Amino acid sequence: MxxxxxxxxxxxxxxxxxxxxxxxxxxxxxxxxxxxxxxxxxxxxxxxxxxxxxxxxxxxxxxxxxxxxxxxxxxxxxxxxxxxxxxxxxxxxxxxxxxxxxxxxxxxxxxxxxxxxxxxxxxxxxxxxxxxxxxxxxxxxxxxxxxxxxxxxxxxxxxxxxxxxxxxxxxxxxxxxxxxxxxxxxxxxxxxxxxxxxxxVPEAEYTLPLGQADVKRTGEDITIVATSSMVYVALEAADKLDSIGISAELIDPRTTNPLDTETLVQSAQKTSRALVLDEGYRQYGVTGEIASVIADGAFYYLDAPVKRIGAMNVPVPFSPAMEDLTIPSSDYVVETAKALCG
Amino acid sequence: MSEKKENMPNEPGLDAEHWLQAYEQMVKIRTFEETANELYTSARMPGITHLYIGEEAIAVGICEALRQDDYITSTHRGHGHCLAKGAALDKMFAELLGKEAGYCRGKGGSMHIADQETGNLGANGIVGGSAGIATGAGMSIKLRGTDQVAVCFFGDGALGQGLLYESMNMAQLWKLPVIYVCENNQYGEYTHNSKAAAGSMVGRASGFGVHAQAIDGQDIRTVHATARLLIDRARKGGGPAFLVCNTYRFHGHHVGDIDRPYRTREEEAEWAKRDPLKLLEDWLAKSQHVEADVFQRIQQDVKTAVDEAVDFALDASFPNESEVDRHVYA
Structure with missing residues (x-):
């Protein structure tokens, strides 16, 4: 973290x-x-x-x-x-x-x-x-x-x-x-x-539109899409990647429905690589939809398949020794990103 | 409270003319449903539909005690509720036929007719699904400080779903103006309620402290008099009520259920003797000296109106393809 x-x-x-x-x-x-x-x-x-x-x-x-x-x-x-x-x-x-x-x-x-x-x-x-x-x-x-x-x-x-x-x-x-x-x-x-x-958080009143992604960090080599608290895991991973010369762009969709497909696709077109990170179970998770949107929209720009990282496909266990294994870690994100950029 | 028929005193001021209006409403529902059945059997209606024939006294008896700005929620067997609350025949038929001129532009169909102008918050394909919605309407009434009332119609089949009990509990906790009307037509789809509902029906509500009673749902005078009392009570802040109206589904579960192996023809014949339209006719003839030709004239006028509405619906256009993804979001 x-x-x-x-x-x-x-x-x-x-x-x-x-x-x-x-x-x-x-x-x-x-x-x-x-x-x-x-x-x-x-x-x-x-x-x-x-x-x-x-x-x-x-x-x-x-x-x-x-x-x-x-x-x-x-x-x-x-x-x-x-x-x-x-x-x-x-x-x-x-x-x-x-x-x-x-x-x-x-x-x-x-x-x-x-x-x-x-x-x-x-x-x-x-x-x-x-x-x-x-x-x-x-x-x-x-x-x-x-x-x-x-x-x-x-x-x-x-x-x-x-x-x-x-x-x-x-x-x-x-x-x-x-x-x-x-x-x-x-x-x-x-x-x-x-x-x-x-x-x-500003004192002055503001709202944010539903359906507008936010670029949490700009980068050139890989797009990491992350939701909710996985944004922090991705930020930590991005720092680590930075230290080894990989510049990661971090996109937070902020809403999964509606989904800001344009921002996701544009970023992947720019970086040529993408991985999607979310804390839902990996199987049939929102990562599948987001990866598919990127693969469709940025296919001719991609240098690697779009990768997905989610929670393990197991009921969340109680013991800390096991629970922590089920949640995506920044180290795992770094390893996955390195493999994509390799 | 017992489930025996309670003879309600006739309300003062309700004369023959009032009851003839109610009779016309019941005839309208009966004729609408018979026509819907014909549209199905002649393959002019998409899908299936669930007929309200035999239960007309409940919808009319209760909705005649409501104001236009009062709310109802309805069921898959909902045409009677919609019409009794004031829906127009032509838009009803158009919806059944999937036409753009229908109440829901052809997007809802028979099971989902909604009409906010008459306070109809929608018919529901989930048997107990509207218990929460009606209770939420009651919450809305309370918070807005109006004196409206919400009526939740459902069948005895819905007694098996837990949402009803969560909803009645909260309605009583917060004294919400909601009348839960259980149309006990004896069968949840193809299963008799003796195999589905343990214990007492009214006891389900009285356990929450909700005023609960069971009445003869075939006698519109009983239904209406009871409804007036309960609705008036709710309007004045007296809280929710649970009303079991004992009735019978004269047709099968839906228009295609024609063999009905789960019940006997003898049982059907017994209930047919207690046709709600015939009961009111008999009473009007004997006690109010209404002549037979009056009933015939009403039936003929309704038939003419229904025929015109069907013609309108048959001639109406299907929705344009561009309608399919409209109204997913407001």
């Missing part, structure tokens, strides 16, 4: 002098608070989101600011609160549904995939579902197989849903605000290991 500074890692977003730094968690809370203050139709519902401020303490203070009618502690009923989100969204509200762990999104599949994603289309464009479902991804908290998965590929597969997976506090705030304002169901995946990550 990248440089440790006062116990937190520094975000790779461009740092303007004098700009304040806040954590990823604070950025999420700021985005929600600003939007709730701006638009009374927004409410937040989930397990332990109000009195406890969520298990990761990301939402502390919102209950005081907006009251129990708009920050609602729900029973442990993931499908039920997702359904409430869909129905409230269709009838004029803009709900934020909080699903504590990404693993629990398996309980809301019908409401998201059969209901939220299809309502606008099935109604011939008459009904809208402006709803955000925020949840987590990411292993390495020693939480074992049901609290550690990165399941964003499941939702990225579905037409009608949008999927955001911010890596930095700056991206988290801008994407969350856009997700809340979007008239479609948007699933926002937050890596629970990033909540303490610090980075520059």
């Amino acid at each position: 990248s440089t440790l500074e006062n116990g937190t890692r520094r975000s790779p977003a461009i740092h303007a002098p004098g700009e304040r730094e806040i954590t990823f968690g604070q950025a999420i809370r700021e985005a929600i608070a600003e939007e709730m203050a701006r638009d009374e139709s927004i409410f937040l519902i989930g397990e332990d989101v109000a009195a406890a401020g969520s298990v990761f303490k990301v939402l502390v203070g919102l209950l005081d600011d907006f009251g129990p009618d708009r920050v609602i502690d729900s029973p442990i009923s993931e499908a039920g609160i997702a359904g409430i989100g869909v129905g409230a969204a269709i009838t004029g509200m803009r709900p934020i549904v909080d699903i504590m762990f990404g693993d629990f999104t398996t309980l809301v599949m019908d409401q998201l995939i059969n209901q939220a994603a299809k309502t606008h289309y099935m109604s011939g464009g008459k009904l809208k579902v402006p709803m955000v479902l925020r949840t987590t991804l990411g292993a390495s908290r020693r939480s074992a197989a049901q609290h550690s998965q990165s399941l964003h590929a499941l939702f990225s597969h579905i037409p009608g849903l949008k999927v955001a997976m911010p890596a930095t506090p700056y991206d988290a705030k801008g994407l969350m605000k856009s997700a809340i304002r979007d008239d479609n169901p948007v699933v926002v995946f937050e890596d629970k290991m990033l909540y303490q990550e610090k980075g520059p």
